[in-house]
Structure formats: structure tokens, C-alpha cells
Amino acid sequence: MSKVVGKRVTRVEDKRLLTGQGKYIDDIGTPPNTAHVAILRSPYPHANIVSIDYSEALKIPGVKGVVTGKDVQPLLNPFGVGVSAPVEYYPIAIDKVRYVGEPVAVVVAKNRYIAEDALEKIKVKYKTLEPLVDIERALEEGSPVLHENVGSNIANHRTFHYGDVDKAFQQADRIIKHRFHFPKYSATPVETYGIIAQYEISSDSYTVHANFHGPFILHSIMAGALKIPSNRLRIIIPKDIGGSYGIKAGIYPYIVLCSVVSRLVGCPVKWIEDRQEHLAASSSCTDRVTYIEAAVKNDGKVLGLKMKIIDNVGAYIRAPEPACLYRNHANTTGAYDIPNLMIDAYAVMTNKLPTGLIRGYGGQETYFPLERIMQMIADELEMDPADVIRRNLIKKEQFPYKTASGGVYDSGDYEKAFDLLLKTGKYEEFRKKQMEARKKGKLLGVGLAVIVEPSGSNMGYITIALTPEERRAGLPKSGCTEAATISMDPMGNVNVRISTTPSGQGHETVASQIVSEVLGIPYDKINIVAELDTATSAWSIASGSYSSRFASLGSSAVYYAAQKVKRKLIKIAAHFLQTDEGDLTIENGQIVSKKDPAKSLSIKRVVGTAHWNPLSLPEGMEPGIYETAYYTAQAEPPDDNDLINSSITYGFVADLVTVEIDPETGEIHILDYYTVHDAGRLLNPLIVDGQILGGLVHGLGGAMYEELVYDDKGQFLTGSFMDYLCPTAPEIPKITIKHIETPSPITPLGAKGLGEGNTMSAPVVIANAVNDALKPYGVTIDSLPVTPNKVWNMINRSIKQGGLS
Amino acid sequence: MKPGKFDYYCPKTVDEALAILEEVGFDGKIIAGGQSLVPIMNMRLSTPECLIDINQLKDLQFIEFDGSKMKIGALTRQTEIEMSDAVQKHLGLLSEAVPYIGHVQTRNRGTFGGSLVHADPTAEIPLSLMALGGTLHIASKDEVREVNVEDFFVTYLTTDIMPNELLTEIHIPVQEGRTGYSFHEISRRHGDFALVASACQLSIDSQDRISKVRLVLGGVDAVPLLITEANELMKGEDLSDSLLNKIADIVDEMVDPESDLHATADYRRHLAKKLAVRTVKSAYERARGENNECS
């Protein structure tokens, strides 16, 4: 069998997906008597619920029941969350609503049409309260408080000192600082949330089908909320999930809601979220204000950084938040060698949709201020931004590199990748072109950004939200476990069961490639079972599809499971061939002796023996071929100095973007987008490039188009794709992708995760390019998305102030 | 995202449709392509009691040239306009404007008449028709009346059509001689509703003086806005920078845009001025045959 890992093989999933045979949540059957759910949602950002009258709704033929917060409260605990603030979060408002779109009542009816008819008949009396929308106002005394029992709107606050920040700032020639605001935006998979939930009274248990993709630590949180032993909550994930980009982790409150509604109404229920619900009330990234200060030498060297970060987690802090604040903790200083770092981190609550996982999770929020300030340093020092970047990049010989905050960057050659970028993007040439263009009144700009892309989250990082004392009071958390099971049936064919709940990333293909290579079986002859069932799959708290963890962790579990199978096959063959295990190798479906190639057995025969004639196996060996591997990389809990290696592997992304701006209209045209990646060893470059393109376009959305907008009174304004603007095919610029490969020493295949990098880098690199184009006007882009209107405002303001016209 | 309950009628002839309209009156709503109506019904922002589906009225689906004017049936799909050689030849402005409407998929369903009757103030077809001039044929059970496009649009989503009436066809005069046209639009993304759109159709005489011109702006008022004063001013003139400046000043005076999420009123006003100038300029150049490729 030739090597298939690392090859651009086409995806085994595509045939079924392209012929309409995908099995998504809405394609799997429903139990008999299943009713449909529609949810009444709050039109107010902040109000007390005075009364809910649903008597008229119950009169509509076909309506089976209406459930309110008061009905479900006795059956539920508030969701657990990893902060000490006593926030009570239920999946439905109990007596107060805290964001537009919060569930207030649930109608269960024969079909969704009738259920929506009934929604219109429910009368809710509200007493409106002053809303809180602004991030920084959340910190002020006298602002409206969302959760009275918390006493303030601060859900979490921690301060971290690494290295000697004071000294760095004393030694600096200049201190360059600015305030940045990153917007709240979404991930908008084509398939929205979907749930089929069934309560069984005889066993007091819930069976739920849902397009949830982990992290499965949330299973414990759901079982806790439902007040049942966790083995009474069986969650089954369909084979296919129609995209997620993180957001489907946020389905879990609805799983609990539908479960308890099924119990109260007494029948299985199905809910498919609609697009309005998805935009208003699923999940989103945080919006974040960052005050960043850099201590800089005149040669561009950054000695230290201070950051005050305020993350807006919306109306309720819900697990796994405040993870957005800390997911990039180890790589706060990005691709730079900056040993002195101070972070003052807040998670605040306001009357907006609660947040959660979104592709890039915290990365775009982190790198927007960091990479903007690097460009501002260059501008201030009148240096070329490329030189400032190069001066600060971590050098090849520094790997594995320990970051100020405890990260261990496993491998990389940042300078090589950066040089490749400048060469590919013809940086010098463009600078000359830009000079010429400026003389003619044309606005050309070039932006650079370099980022470190973390992958495979260490489950311990979230506990950095607690102080070392608080952490000591509980059990330490660490690791990044993933599991896979490989079995061979009596005819010698392979089934692989994975627990990575793919949502379109091609896990089945890559798992096939790995098993094929280890066991010498053609990759398209391997059957991958991607359905995860918490009652029958091998899984753990970290399981699932997030933090780009398949390449680093999921694939490793598959690899080790295949190795286990291989060892057993060889052991059996050695027994029959009367040779050493070390003498045997697998070739083209045969197990062959290296010393005497005439000695061989087919795999089929070996596996057959394990099933058909187990008594002939080596003494003590179990029959059958069924091996599960649980894999974790070294991922320690945070130490007493708050040092935490928050991820397992760290890739590198360098971007160069060129733009032209129409000075009359403010329109931004991206001329070219170059991106260079180092994600270690690439398992399937075809899938890799697809992931990069998708992640990049999501980042482009954050840069120029997408925002969940609330007005200053907390009303939600972007409830449809008419106003929430995702980039579509015509908006996608010309993209050039290049790779270098420095294998990870951590993972068995040398691979690192990938797919989120450009979501993290695109917002800032585009902002840098636009800012560079507008340099003659002396403006500073410090918020996103950057729109034609904003660009025109900046140009206009500058002209009015006597700037360039 | 499911519509409320409605009765559904699917007439096979225009007469049948008109009889139903007469009967159901204000409770009825015609559905043609449904590209605007269905979303607003699904969001329950519109809950008509009866839907009258006119998609079977094939008599209303045609494009004809009678030697002096183009006749377009109300049910003609936007894609058919886009692909029509006759439209390309005689109503170049329309050919240029239609690709800005939504997406291929929506244009395959969306109709010429539907867009006019929906009367979105930023929509491309109402804007183009206003620039081209023409008459709308509106039928009811008892009569067919003709309305000039200038009198058709009343305000947001509101036209001169009464609940018992049906738009059947639209007649557009074809201009001979040295004519030029241009359509410009600025939107956040391709296919989005325009922030501002501008259409111009003009003719010039042998001395390159403008003899006839209609400049129209969309997205700056509750209806497509004919910039009458500018149109008057341009007549008999060569196109000069000072004339263009005057056009911009008139536009500034006439438009009354609103702010929304995607653009402030100030920005729209600014775009209106810039687009008006661009559009007139490129229409003029086209009429002079300077740049047939310009857009």
C-alpha cells in the first residue's frame, strides 16, 4: 500500500453529500407521535416578565401544550459555569428577560405552522428595564445590573503579570498605545440547530438527537441541568452536520429545553431552528474592547505589552465561557518574542445574545489589537512594518519556544514563512507601485499580519478564570483526550468509529487515510462511523469538533487505535508463521516476513482466525479485533503562577493583503490576498486548502461585512441575511496559499490543527491594508467591520480637518 | 418562519384572475415570482388571507418589439430580460441594470412586473423604467387603464394599483439615433439592496448637445426619484464639468435619504451626487460612441 497520508486524495464524504444522501438532523426519522416546537422570544433587551397568558394559544386545534420558564424551573438546575460569579442561567427566561430573542415560552404542536400560529396568541406582559449595551459601561458604577444576585455585571476578572513588565516599560524608548474594539459576529452554517428530544418516563431518561459537536464536557453540564445521572442523557449526533464553525456548541441550552419540554408535554419533540432565531439567539463571538500598550525600543523591538481586555459575553455567562478570554492565553504575544506581559482580563455581561465558540475563538479578538499596534509602531517609528515584524519574530533556534504566559510553541520557522510571504506577495514591488499611485491620487494599501494558530485545546485552560487558590479547592483539569475505535469484522474489513463529530471538515477521509497507511488497506475500502452516541461511543470530556483538534488529536487517536490493531495482527501472524513480531511487516494486504518473504499470511486470514477460530490464537489473547485508543498530549493544568499551555500545537500564519480604495465612495477592493501557513505535516493538502479558504472568508466577513448589531437601546437589528451580511462568492478576493511544513514533535503524525488561522488573521490584515491605503489621511482604524461608509467618514473628517483632499 | 394560513387560488386565465381579485379585494395578494413576498410572509410580516398565484398566466410572459416600442409582459422573468437580445438591442439600460438584481436564482423566479408592483425604492427595474419612460397597463374586471411610469410609484412598497387590479404589461418607447445609457449602483455586497443606485438614459444631437435626458436615483427617497431639474438643465447643453457640478448641486437639493444600518443619510447623499455625475457622464460618452464598453 502506497503512502496516502499527506496526499491530496478526494473526500470519501463527497459522493453522498453531492448526491443528496447526506444524513443530517432533518434527514433522520422521528419517533411516532413527534410534535414540533416553536419558541416565543423576547422583543425586549431587558424586562421583567409580569405575566404570560397562553390560554388562547391552547385553544388552537393541533396545539399540544405550552411551556414557560415557571414550568421548567422545578425540573432544572441552572447551568454550571466555570466562574465564581453566581449567575443563574436557564435555557428559558424565568422571570426576567435579558436579551432580545431570549426564549419566553415554548409551543408544542402537530406541526411548525400551527405552533407558530399559537405563538401569536400568547400574551406576555413585560415591565421594561433600562438596558445595558456598551461594554465599558458594564464596568461602571450605577449602570443597570443584569443579575441582581451577582451585584455587578462582571462575570470574571483576573490580572496576570508575566516577566518584568515595569522594567520593560522603564527601558522603552516609546510607549505606543491604543484602544481597539472588535465586533460581535456569528458563524452562519447553512444548517441551523436541530434537535429531536424524547423523554422516557419508565427509565426517567432522555434520548436526544442533535447536531451538537461538543466539547462533550457540556454533556456533564446538560445532565447536571436536567438533574439526572449522566447515563440517563443519551445524545446521538448524526453522521453529517451541515457546517458549524463552532456555533453548534451553543445548541446545548436548547437540548436541555427540548428535553424538558418533551417531558412536560409527554411526547417526543422536534425543533429546527430558523434563520432569524439563529442570528438572534444561538450564539456568537464576544465583542471586545482592548487597551493595548507596547513598550518599544527605537529599533522596533517590543520589550513588553500591557493589555486591558474586556470581553462581552452577553446576557448570561454560559459554559464554556469565559473561554474566549483565555483560549489564546498562552499565545497572547502571538508570533513575537515578548517576554514581559501584563493582562487585566474582564468578562462582562450586557443585554446581548450570550456568546460561545466561533471559528477562531478569541484569536481574532486577540490579534486585532496586537497586529494593529505592530503596524502603528512601524508608522510611529517611520519603519517598514515588515521590518518591525521581523525584528520581533521568534527565531527558529528558539523552538520549542516558551511564551511569557506559559505556552510551549512546539515547532516553527517563522522567518522562513514570512520571507516566503513577502516574496510571493511581491511586497517591495507593491510598495513602489503604491508610491506611484499616491502621486496620481489613487489609494493603494498593503497590510501584513503574522499570527500563531493554536490547535487542540488543553481542557485545563478554562480554569485560569479562577485564582490559584480557587483552583486548589477543586480537582485539577488537564488534557485534551480524544478516542477512536477500530474493529475488523470476520471477513477482514475495517470499521472505524470516531468521536470527533465532523461538521464538514473531512474527518472520515483523513481517518481513512491514516488507517489505510497503518494497516495497508485501500483508503476507500474503510468504513468510518462518524455518528457519536454517548451511550455506545468511546468519548471523553474533550471529544468533539472544535479548536482545530482533529489534525492534532482526533487523527492521533485514530493513528494509535490503528497501531493497536496492527500490533495484534502481527502478533497473531507471528504465532502462525513462527517468527518474531519484529520480523513482520504489512504489505498489500499481506503480513510478510522481512527475512523470508515466502513466509506470509493475508490480513483477511489473520483477522478471520481471530473470529472463526479463536482457540488457535496465542495463549491469553482475546478473540476478535476491536481496539480503542484514548489519546491525550501532555497538557498540564495551570500552575500557581498562572502559567498555562492552553493548546497542544501551534501553527503559524502570515498574511499579506493589498487593497485599493475608491476615494470618492470609500469602497474597498481587495486586489490580492496571500497567505502562508505552517501547520506541521499536512495530512491532506486538498482538505487543508479548502479549510483555509473557508476560514479566510469567515475572517473577511468579520473584517468587512458581518456584525450582529444592537442599537443603543439593546434592540437587535440584524435578524436576517438582508442585514447580516456574509461574504458571498463575488466578495471573495483572489487568494494565493503557500505552505511550509515544520512537523510537530508532539503529535505522532507531526500534524497541527488548521482552519481557524485566517479567521484570526483576516480581520486585522485587511484593517492594516485599508489603514495603509488611508495613510495620507492620517486615520486609525480601531474598530471593525470596516465599511465603505466608515472609510468615507474617515476621509471626509480628515479633509474637513484640513488634511489631504 | 412559516407563513400564516391563507387561501390559495391559481387562475388559468387573466379574466379568471381578475374575477378573483374583484371578489377578494383587500384580502387578496398576487404572487408571481414570490422573491420578496414569500420571505415577508414567512416572517409573518405580511399575512394575506388569499394568495392569487398568477404563474399560470402565460399570456403575461413575453417580450415583443413592435417597431417603436418594446412590450414586456408583467410575468416575464428577470432572467428572460437579462438574456433577451431584443432588450439588449433596444433597451440597453435594462440589460445593464438587471444583473444587479439579487442573484441568478432569484432572477430566475422574480418577474419584471413583480418588481414594479413591489416598488422597493432601491430596486433596479423601477429605477430603469423611470429612466426609460413608459406606460403600465393595469387591468381590472371592467377595464384596462394605462398609467405613465411617472404616476405609478406612490411611496414605499405602494403604487397606483388598486386591490382589484392586475399589472399586465409594460410598454417602453425605444429611442432612436444617438442615445446613451448608464446604470450605477453601490451596495454592500453584490446582489444586496442598493445603498444608492442611479440610471440615466439620454439622447444627443449632431452637435453632441443633449436633446433628451432622464436621470433617476434610487435609495434616496420613498420612490425612484426623477431628477427633473437636472434633466431640464441638461437639455441643449454639452456635457461640461460645470454642468456636472450643477447636476450634483441639484441632486444634493432634491434627495432626502434615510439612515439605516448600512449607510448614513449623509453618505447616501454623497453617493447620490457622485453616482449621478458618473452615470450622466458614462451615458453621454456612450451616446457619443466614445466608449461602448463603459458601464
Add this chain to the structure above:
Amino acid sequence: MNGSGRITLNAGIEKAWDVLLDPQALKNCIMGCAKLETVEENKYEAVLSIGIAAVKGKYESTIEVADVQKPNHYKLIVKGEGGPGSVEATGAVDLVPIDENKTELNYTYDAEVGGKVAMVGQRMLNGVAKLIIQDFFKKFNKELEKSEQSV
């Protein structure tokens, strides 16, 4: 959303005032007002069908006349809830006499629309709000003429 405007009424200030606060006139002037019942002095319950063309929502509303300073000033507070969401609007009206038969009316309004309409209606909300308010005063001038005729 907020805005302001000014119109000239074809009546003296006293007359204009009386008609402005007449519930029947109020009902006739508010676009889509299907029902208006007096709950107490200066407080009404109304069913409003607000919107434009086929895009309409039904709102059960309270309308309150407040801050009454006869004959110069009052405030109209409208709160409504319905399928498409919620509306809360406050309008302030100031009357200034021009002569015996003419009065200048200045108004300002501040409206907040919530729920579904705000979520998806962004693009036209400002324009439509303006339209509804202009429509109110246009109709009001007609009411004045009507009452002139009836006198």
C-alpha cells in the same frame, strides 16, 4: 428613530387644539386604527394595523395623552405589542398661533420598534415611520376641514 417636523394648520389654535384631542379625530388620523376605546381621561386602548402596503402588523396598543398644557402643548405616548414585535413612541406637539385661522404645529417624535420588525425591517423603518407621522398630520388637517364644514 427620531425626527421632527412642522405644518401649518388651517384653523385657530383653540379650534386646532379641540380637534387634536378629540378621540374620534385621533382614530381617524392614526394610520390603520381599527378600534379606539377610552379607558380613562386621556388614555385609550387601540388596535392598530401599522405598516405599509401588504407588510403590516396588528398591535394592541395604549395611547396616552400626557403633559397637557392647553392649548399649546401635549405629548402622545403610544405603546403597542403584536405579532411582529413591539412599538413604543413618544410624540410632542407644540402649537403656536399664526393668526385667527392659522396655527403652526411643531412636532418631534422618538420611536422605538422592537422584536421582529426591528430585526428584519431595518432598511425601511426610518422612512416608514416618517411616512406614518406625516400621514397623521395630513389627515389631521382634513379632520380640521371636516369639522369646519360641520360647524
